[in-house]
Amino acid sequence: GAGVSQSPSNKVTEKGKDVELRCDPISGHTALYWYRQRLGQGLEFLIYFQGNSAPDKSGLPSDRFSAERTGESVSTLTIQRTQQEDSAVYLCASSLALMNQPQHFGDGTRLSIL
Amino acid sequence: DQQVKQNSPSLSVQEGRISILNCDYTNSMFDYFLWYKKYPAEGPTFLISISSIKDKNEDGRFTVFLNKSAKHLSLHIVPSQPGDSAVYFCAASAQTEGNNRLAFGKGNQVVVIP
Known part of the structure; x- marks a missing residue:
């Protein structure tokens, strides 16, 4: 498809487990962002x-959170030793790396920690 | 610290009338502003944006107004349609600081009554 794709769409896991979330950005978009939305x-x-610049990690809430991106394509967000407060919708967005370009979002992964 | 604020969490409007959503920000370095629309279980969809060199941008039924001195922007939807019923998010970034990450308000629920 032409949009940002995220998987899985839903994830339920037990506290303490690790989870990995995936994002496929729009082709040609060199900028990729992760956000989360709590209830x-x-x-x-x-x-x-x-691009190849060092990522801006300033929004990561703890060292249990990490993310990687392969070139200018797929990104994965990993949460280790999940806690209940990690429950949220995790949203990925991509954009062209130019001024005044909007970010386009995927439908998110709804993460529930039991 | 909430840098983007949307008061009046919900708004009901009759079909055909104008919907006006307001947004205030505190960071004077913000220079690019966006409105997103969100349906349940979907990601935010980009609606319209404005850069700080303008005070108005119009796209079909949607118009965004920016008042830099008041650090205030608004979104006008006219005429409102039932399909406009959604949550609307205001967002801002400080591009000239090399920071493309978006700061979001908490959203406004709009209900358009047929």
Whole structure:
């Protein structure tokens, strides 16, 4: 498809387990972002990849969170030793790396920690 | 610290009338502003944006107004249609600082009554 694709769409796991979330950006978009949305809240920035530059990790809430991106394509967000407060919708977005270009979002992964 | 604020969490409007959504921000370095629309279980969909060099941008039924001195922007939808019923998020970034990450408000629920 032409849009941002995320998988899985839903993930339920037990506290303490590790989870890996995947994002396929729009082809040609060199910028990729991860956000999360907790219940009743706005979106919170997590991490930003742009080409070969070092990622901006300033939004990651703890060292249990990490993300990687292979070239200018797929990205994975990993949460280790999950906690109940990690329950949220995790959203990926991509954009062209130009001024005044909107970010386009996938449908997210709904993560529930039991 | 909430840098983008959307008050009046919900709005009901009759079909055909105008919907007006408001957004305030605190960071004077923000120079690019966007509105997104979100349906349940879907990712945010980009609607319209405005850069800080403009004070108005129009696209069909949607118009965004920016008042930099007041750090305020608004989204006008006219005429409102039942399909406009969704949550609307205001977002902003400080591109000239090399920071493309978006700061989001908590959203406004809009219900258009047929």
